[in-house]
Amino acid sequence: MSKGLAKTYSKEIIKELDKIPVYLPGANVKIGDVITFGKGFLKPKPLGSFQQVTDLESLNINFKIEKDSTPDSYIYSSKKGVKVDFNADIDTGKDTSGTAKIVFEKEGAIYFAGIDCLSHHMKSTAHLQSALDKHKNTINWKNCFIVTGVTTAKKALICQSSSKTATLEIKGKTQGFKTGVPSDLSVEAEFIIEKSGSTSFLKDWSEDVTVFFTLMRYRKKLFGGSELETTKSMFINHDNDEYELFSVRAEDLYME
Secondary structure (H helix, E strand, C coil): CCHHHHHHHHHHHHHHHCCCECCCCCCCCCCCEEEECCCCCCCCCCCCCCEEEEECCCCCCCCCEEECCCCEEEEEECCCCEEEEEEEEECCHHHCEEEEEEEECCCCCEEEEEEEEEEEEECCCCCHHHHHHCCCCCCCHHHEEEEEEEEEEEEEEEEEECCCCCEEEEEECCHHHHHCCHHHCCCCCCCEEEEECCEEEEEEEEEEEEEEEEEEEEEECCCCCCHHHHHHHCCCCCCCCCEEEEEECHHHHHHC
């Protein structure tokens, strides 16, 4: 899997949907996981694929989980790289059957349809700082993120093109793929999907797909009279080091 395409996907979803995406969509991740996206010299970013380092349960840190009361749905396609056409078999209104053709005209272009996305998240994170302080020198937290929430789509079709000539043909009650109106797509609908050309990945109208997560960072507070001193301090740990816990916001990532 191309790291460049993975980062392209993450950056575009962050910018357009204001969410931090799970990559690959559907990847196994749970609340309380401690994950890394690889090394970042000064400021690691949650872009692309990730690996689990440990989880809060293994550190004997407890938390409660709650879920949102209502789900949200998202239909998005890259503005300058995706065209969607719909040819009806018989026009019967909202439930018209036919063929939706999704044409990718740019490498890295995205089509994202996540229906009935429900978020689960930690009920409170107020206790995490003091609980994590007991483990500040047992894990290298520099490149780590803590998963505090996960959003799962009841049904999702998600694709990214790795060429300029990829096409998806979807047969069934597919008018919602063209209109972009989530209510026009039913989670009960069944589709026949055919593809041509090269796609980086395809989540094929699947159930229970992890699509977004919320993250926090636990890191050492940096001090120093110069940039060089501050950089050196990142690699030396002491028992009396002060750490801070803060949320990672999609809007901040987009601005960076």
